[in-house]
Amino acid sequence: MSIAVVPGSFDPVTYGHLDIIVRATKAFDYVIVAVLNNRAKNPMFTVEERMHFLQETTSSYSNVQVDSFDGLLVDYMKQKNANVIVKGLRAISDFEYELQMAAINRKLAPTIETFFMMTNHQFSFLSSSIVKEVARYNPDEVSDLVPPNVLKELKERFNVKEP
């Protein structure tokens, strides 16, 4: 059985992430969306909140599980018997960092493969950081970039009153 892990900070999840997760559900038997529990990154949302957004938005996929991890990704994957890391590539600028990550992960765990998917072009500019930056000033501008549960929370965080 192929068990794929889609790792990330997901702070918060965007439609770009969801595109990769949904495509992974079709390519692999089982998909674990693994949220990095890293306080050093100073996330906007707690790991529980980030997992909750993901759980709500992936609940219709029977082969998706949302979990969190800390430490090395490959150690977490060994615990889960997972053999594939799935990453999205948005642009050439992602490539160098992702190449480095794939190389170190392969050195640490030679039997774990990293698979890359090209991000759907409509999300090629999208990142959680950009979403947070725009939402701070105008949350409605990100309504087509994040799922409704995330949009609602961003509006509350940035204290935007509904008309």
Ligand code: PNS
């Ligand atoms: O969404 P992000 O922040 O780009 O995700 C990065 C993530 C979580 C995939 C990456 O930071 C990661 O795998 N961290 C766990 C630590 C690890 O295994 N690092 C690689 C070897 S140094």
